[in-house]
């Protein structure tokens with residue numbers, strides 16, 4: 001469904017050490033509750049030492065959320081990979097889809113993003129579609145409805 005102009009943002013961050021399942025569950029529960037209220041959808045991918053997160057939703061909400069996330073002490077070194085205006089959601093069924101990937105899969109995922117950007121200068125929209133296809137094949141996404 002075409003919606004009003006929105007932002008889609010992708011960042012990478014590092015964790016301080018190993019995150020426990022309880023810590024991850026807390027982040028996800030908090031995210032899903034807030035995101036449903038703020039019309040934000042997306043994907044959080046955890047790869048043991050890093051996160052990749054895609055956030056999509058109304059401009060102000062996405063920017064405010066990213067500002068909170070950057071200052072969140074549960075991780076560090078947030079690196080904005082891409083930000084893009086869009087009028088269509090890709091993760092429209094997920095208040096925050098979650099993927100717990102192996103280190104190898106995570107590295108491959110980072111390479112997919114970097115490779116897509118470098119080789120073809122693809123927009124974040126296309127990169128996200130590639131990710132979605134890639135993740136869909138590899139891993140069952142855990143879902144939460146918006």
Ligand SMILES: Cc1cc2nc3c(=O)[nH]c(=O)nc-3n(C[C@H](O)[C@H](O)[C@H](O)COP(=O)(O)O)c2cc1C
Nearest residue numbers: 027030031034035051053065068069072074075096
């Ligand atoms: C890796 C990571 C991803 C996060 N993703 C979200 C998210 O998608 N939505 C959300 O509301 N909070 C998310 N948070 C939590 C926010 O950083 C913040 O704690 C939360 O939005 C509450 O912020 P506030 O206390 O300023 O209201 C995430 C935190 C981390 C560490």
